[in-house]
Amino acid sequence: MAESSTGGETKVSYPYLSANQWNGIRASLKQSVPKTIDVDWVIAKLDTTQKSAQNVLPQLKALGIVDADGRPSDLIPDLRDDDTYAAACQRIVERVYADGLRNAYSESDADPVKVAAWFARNAGTGDVMSRNQAKLYLLLLGGELPSADDTSAQPKPRKKSATPASTARQRPAADSKPRSQEGAESRVAPPTPPAPSGGSGVSPSLHIDMQIHISADAGDAQIEAIFKSMAKHLYGR
Structure with a gap:
């Protein structure tokens, strides 16, 4: 006092x-x-x-x-x-x-x-x-x-909180796709070939999943050409 x-x-x-x-x-x-x-x-x-x-x-x-x-x-x-x-x-x-x-x-x-x-x-x-x-x-x-x-004489260091930018850099690549490309994936499964005659009727089947990523700035003509090429090579159309 x-x-x-x-x-x-x-x-x-x-x-x-x-x-x-x-x-x-x-x-x-x-x-x-x-x-x-x-x-x-x-x-x-x-x-x-x-x-x-x-x-x-x-x-x-x-x-x-x-x-x-x-x-x-x-x-x-x-x-x-x-x-x-x-x-x-x-x-x-x-x-x-x-x-x-x-x-x-x-x-x-x-x-x-x-x-x-x-x-x-x-x-x-x-x-x-x-x-x-x-x-x-x-x-x-x-x-x-x-x-x-x-009892510690020295104050504890404060943890730095992650900024939105640093958080975005830490996200997996799968989560960093532009929103404009979401929904531009197409899964195509070719028909299963028929079983050969005279056999047991059991044959291995082949199932292929394909993912197609289309750029957000692709035009209608480019998109149409992509799907025509798929139809030609996968279905022979």
């Missing part, structure tokens, strides 16, 4: 971090504790922009994790240890948040809308900021270890 005075009015500000940012910072500290936590360290560990890191660093100082000179505080060893993590979170809650908030909302399953309204009234923050402040407060109040999916 930080206090500033403007025109005789004291303004109280509270930290805000998303759950991903908080869990990412803790996961990085579990790996190693740097001598100094600065903007460059936040950029590298959260894989974020300079502007975002410049917003995160003051929140770490407000939470008492980093001192004014950027040095890690005495809270970090307990935050890193799973067995003492909940106690460290409780220390932060008691150091940072007002008695009025902790008395009114002492359980982590409190209504976040009502908690956000408390921040809006008492810290003078807007709707979005007060919701973020409430989420961090309830996260710390719960003191629950992050799940396995939340």
